[in-house]
Amino acid sequence: MEAQPPTTAPADSPDLASLPVQPLLTAEFDADPGAVYRRLRRTYGPVAPVGLLGVPVWLVLGYREVLEVLRNEGQWRRDVRYWRARAQGRLPADWPLLAGYEVRQTMFMDEEEHQTARRTLHTALRPFQDAETPEGWELRSAVSRYADDLVALLAAESGPSGFADLGAQYTRPLLLLVTAKLFGCPVGLGDALVMDLWRMLDGGPDAGPATARALAAFTRLATHRRALPGDDLTSYMLLADPGLTDEQLGRELFMNAVYLNDITGNMVLNTLLEVLRGNATVRRSLSAGQLGETVDRAALANPPVANMCFRFAARDVRLGDFWIRRGDIVSPSAAAAHQDLLAIGSSPLVGSAVSTHAHLGWGGGPHQCPGAARELGTLIVTTAVGRIFDHFAGAELTLPPDQLPWRSGPVVRGLRVLPVRYELTPAAPVNSGSQAKGLLAALRRLMLRTG
Ligand code: HEM
Structure with missing residues (x-):
């Protein structure tokens, strides 16, 4: 019999709160966010832990993964009350x-x-x-x-x-x-x-x-x-x-x-x-x-809503190379996901004749x-x-x-x-x-x- 995939994060999978994270909003990000997204992608894959003004957040970088987060409403909630760190009072009181x-x-x-x-x-x-x-x-x-x-x-x-x-x-x-x-x-x-x-x-x-x-x-x-x-x-x-x-x-x-x-x-x-x-x-x-x-x-080249509003995981789930735990916060990045579309300019997805509606x-x-x-x-x-x-x-x-x-x-x-x-x-x-x-x-x- 085939083993069923686990529905809860394995105990030894890294937890967002304990991962070392780099701050996202740096001078480099200001000047060239694309370079930052590329580096995160190389280091972590399509989902990366980052620090957002001192709070750890999963930044979703891959086009496929961003679409999954945007579309799967049952798994990815908008209501801030799902956010575990907030519910447990672990956020800095003045987190802007x-x-x-x-x-x-x-x-x-x-x-x-x-x-x-x-x-x-x-x-x-x-x-x-x-x-x-x-x-x-x-x-x-x-x-x-x-x-x-x-x-x-x-x-x-x-x-x-x-x-x-x-x-x-x-x-x-x-x-x-x-x-x-x-x-x-x-x-x-x-x-x-x-x-x-x-x-x-x-x-x-x-x-x-x-x-x-x-x-x-x-x-x-x-x-x-x-x-x-x-x-x-x-x-x-x-x-x-x-x-x-x-x-x-x-x-x-x-x-x-x-x-x-x-x-x-x-x-x-x-x-x-x-x-x-x-x-x-x-x-x-x-x-x-x-x-x-x-x-x-x-x-496509420069979406004004570069990183969309937070979503919160309703259940433990695997996304990219990580396990996201129930109540974790994710930020789906349109700007990073567009790099996937643009990088495959030679592929059937975004050639010169391809509809830009995929953005x-x-x-x-x-x-x-x-x-x-x-x-x-x-x-x-x-x-x-x-x-x-x-x-x-x-x-x-x-x-x-x-x-x-x-x-x-x-x-x-x-x-x-x-x-x-x-x-x-x-x-x-x-x-x-x-x-x-x-x-x-x-x-x-x-x-x-x-x-
Ligand atoms: C070119 C201009 C616009 C762009 C690029 C844009 C982009 C977006 C994006 C990316 C979202 C989804 C955000 C997310 O999921 O986190 C969104 C949602 C929304 N937009 Fe627009 N928008 C534009 C114009 C407008 C205008 C003119 C209005 C109202 C008069 C508007 C009202 C809304 C509302 C209410 C939502 C939230 C919908 C929901 O959560 O169900 N937008 N927009």
Whole structure:
């Protein structure tokens, strides 16, 4: 009779807490995360123990293993209460990444509860999804208008040719305006928020207070829109699930704001960078008018959600060359998994003619980016990138690509700045009206100060 594989980790298999681990977030990781992933892969195989701000975590590096973690919901739980080290009180009290994980919203729910929350978001987002509805049409024209206004502002301030930071002067204010519009929030709400979301995501020393401030802001927004409903996502969430309390809705808005503002903004910048640095395939797809394909190519080369949110093992399980014990924490890395896809460029998986849809830029499995949100994200990215290349006769990086400063946290990899020398086309927008100019100038000043 064949021996059955063990269902619990053998006693002599190494335990995460006792393994020596290297910290992941180093200066080298900041400069070249790809090199770090490759070294970990060589040393440990497709799953590696790493230190994340002092806490040991399994980093999942192999494409196949990442897919397994994303798809197998029964084995890999999102609810932070499954985390053994947390339940046993073994985490440092001020561990900066915990604040975000303690915010109970769709992303950190499992099964039935998760599906219900996802349906609410989907219903609320649906009116914005296609151009046929008044809300969808209005949002589309607003994104284009904001983009044009920002280019006009650039022209007014720096002339038809000059230098610009496409992060501070274009992408970040654009996403703030879109967030304010979609969420139905007064623009004033946006200012300190972006920085607080960064602090939470990157695990800065003040991540806890920053998370609390952002949550309070979105809870206030929920209260405001309950009293004064409008044609916005906040109001539509309340229509989709009238039982939501202001606190619950505030938590959902908070997480959506991370994706809409920060992740989508980074996708814009990463796509612009891929084009500017001359990624030939990306340039080809752009010039062929296939902006969607351009975004996919950029997501493959540099996914903004580099390392996805933690999952926790429901049972002991073998993954890669290790036994993962029940309650262990794993972080599936899209960026590392993409190395597998890119490295086999000569294989049938990612040749030049191969669909880039295999990328994990949108996640995978039951927690992948919801369809309506993906459409919205794609719309914003393609409009933002498309408008730049419509209005710019020329643009080139003013720093060598390997000297660009990155924000490289445990989750996100995004550019801090994207400095270019540009030349506008004669037909580029020049006058956006004094009111819009005033608003945009204020936003731009804000972003320059905080960025
Ligand atoms: C280009 C832009 C975007 C990218 C690259 C992106 C990427 C992702 C990824 C990778 C995940 C899965 C994370 C994980 O499993 O840990 C995700 C989930 C999610 N995204 Fe997006 N996203 C984008 C835009 C948006 C937008 C615009 C919204 C909302 C307005 C949004 C809302 C969400 C939500 C709510 C989830 C959690 C779903 C769940 O847990 O069931 N995303 N996104």
